[in-house]
Amino acid sequence: MGRRPPCCDKSHVKKGPWTAEEDAKILAYVANHGIGNWTLVPQKAGLNRCGKSCRLRWTNYLRPDLKHDSFTLHEEELILRYHQAIGSRWSLIAKQLPGRTDNDVKNHWNTKLKKKLSKMGIDPITHKPFGQLLSDYGNINDIIPQNTRPSDQRHHEPMDFSQADSSLTMMDPLQEQQARMNLITAHFQVINEAASSSTSSPESKVQVNLPSSPFVWSDYLVGDQEQECTNELDSGILPTGEYTSTCNGLGLDHKKKSLDDATSTTSASFVESILNQDREMQFDYPQLLDGYSEY
DNA sequence: AAGGACACCAACCGCTGGATA
DNA sequence: TTATCCAGCGGTTGGTGTCCT
Known part of the structure; x- marks a missing residue:
């Protein structure tokens, strides 16, 4: 050796x-x-x-192929959409933006886009209006711990267990572990429903304003490029067709059904559920995973 | 003009999976 | 087979510039 x-x-x-x-x-x-x-x-x-x-x-x-100029509205739109769909998988998102690195995308998200979303009253993690998020959390309290949902724990904020811990301390370790799992999965139910709430009829084009939002996203993107935004939208430069396939439910109608199916089987493990979701993401976004086999 | 607050982003840190000796 | 290294990744930090009071 x-x-x-x-x-x-x-x-x-x-x-x-x-x-x-x-x-x-x-x-x-x-x-x-x-x-x-x-x-x-x-x-x-x-x-x-x-x-x-x-x-x-x-x-x-x-690297000579890197861009060093500021992000365009189109790029910001792509980041937003992919982040909504797959979370903070910066390397995957960056692959969709020629000339940008994962570090670029991550920095731009953290310094610009996240704040813009917050100012619009939208939670940058779930892409859901804060008001709706609060009401959903209220609903969670009614269903915990019976209802379980799978999701991707890695790419979202950790759940705050502070309020739940008092009840958990009365449980034995196995019960406590199960209860925590239930809390986590319930948390991601909200996240997935937030994403699926963006769904519309299959024929409809995805608009650049955020789903379920009274705001127009393009009003907040790259301030000095507002006119460019309008022009791009008018001329159809923005890949609305692509968005239709990815955002029109982001394939999430299908995903939501799968998740519901998974959660209906209490024996399905949390890990298996996460793996299922990754497979579904691969199904929904094969272009994101193109090239992985090259490594 | 000074300095505190804030924004930006390059660089580092720590983890993971695959490769290697 | 196993311990370790390496590349890739996301999260975080710290230096620097700009804005505001």
Whole structure:
């Protein structure tokens, strides 16, 4: 059984902002050798950096195919739609935006889009109006813990158990675990219903204003591009057809039914439910997963 | 002009799954 | 078979610039 040497001495490599000189070394190295084993790059390129740091600098900043200008309305729309559909899977979303990295998309979401949604009175996690969200949480209290729902725990905010804990402390560990699972799944019922509430008739085009929202999303996107937005919408540049397939229920009518089916079987495990949802997402959004097999 | 608050984003951190010795 | 490494990923941090008082 062999052992590979560490990629670098973490305590002696440089951290922090990159200099133009360091960038030039990376660029020169990649131009001459291409992208290969990043752990060898610092040594071969003459850099006192960790290979991981070099890889990040290249993928997030130096790659020649990257855009460095601000996000367009079209890109913001795509981010919004895909986030609504699949949550914070930034790498998948970024694959739909040529020239953008997952870091770009993530930063733009965190600094701009999330705040814009909040200002519009829409929960950026569920994409549901806050008022409706509150009423749904009220409904949850009526159904817990009988009703269980599967969903993707990883890509949404953790549930606040503070109010539930007092009752949980009276249970034995197994009961408590089951009750927590029920709470989690009930929480994601709200999230999925929020998404499915955006559904409309199969023929209807998805509008750029958010589902179930009295606001017009385009009014809030990239402020200085408002006219561009209007023009794009008028001319049909925005991929409404694509949105129709992805947002028209985001395939969620189908998904909701599956979820309901799953939850009707109390023996179905939470993990199995999550896996089912991932499979459904793959079914609904095959284009998102294109290329995964290439890795 | 000073400095505190805020926004932005590059870079880092920590985790995971697959690869490797 | 197993321990470890690496690449990829999402979350978080910290430096810097801008705005506001």
